[in-house]
């Protein structure tokens with residue numbers, strides 16, 4: 550049952566936490582499932598990740614940023630995601646093209662039409678079967694992400710955590726707007742403890758798998 554499932558949401562909304570829990574849940578049900586993330590997922594894309602998230606690169610132009618994310622995605626799709634789907638696996642991916650639509654569109658103000666074309670090109674037309682949007686207030690999300698970076702020694706990946714609160718509020722709203730016109734995007738209320746959010750996530754996945762199995 551090859552499904553491509555992506556996780557989206559602002560910084561600190563709990564994407565990675567929930568993805569890992571869902572991985573465990575699906576493995577427990579004996580599905581063949583792999584987890585990956587963007588930017589990254591393979592050596593070339595991991596090198597691009599370092600460039601993209603390094604706070605020292607605060608002079609990166611918006612178009613450079615867009616093209617680097619897209620380059621990382623192109624390699625990730627060809628080298629990792631498509632082969633895994635072809636092998637019949639469920640792929641769980643931490644961020645994908647929607648992040649480009651929202652961060653480079655809402656966040657950086659780049660042209661939507663152009664972003665759509667570049668996304669399509671980079672992903673070779675691949676779109677997720679299901680997208681879980683973890684919706685969480687920007688201020689609290691940023692706070693969580695900054696604390697996590699300090700504790701986990703992840704400051705080298707904190708370029709977006711340095712953006713203003715209004716930037717992240719625009720991103721949250723951009724994701725919510727996306728969910729209103731993309732049927733595959735499910736909004737998950739990410740407020741509450743990890744177990745409560747996991748229950749919400751699992752209930753969406755269970756319904757999704759059931760609907761695909763009976764189709």
Ligand SMILES: Nc1ncnc2c1ncn2[C@@H]1O[C@H](COP(=O)(O)OP(=O)(O)OP(=O)(O)O)[C@@H](O)[C@H]1O
Pocket residue numbers: 558559560561562563564565566567693694696697739740741742743744746
């Ligand atoms: N429901 C929750 N309640 C309390 N803390 C949480 C919850 N979910 C995640 N956290 C904690 O908040 C921090 C951020 O969570 P996580 O790394 O999963 O977010 P993320 O969406 O992947 O962030 P980023 O976009 O920066 O990668 C982590 O330290 C995590 O342990």
Ligand SMILES: [Mg+2]
Pocket residue numbers: 564565566643
């Ligand atoms: Mg994460």
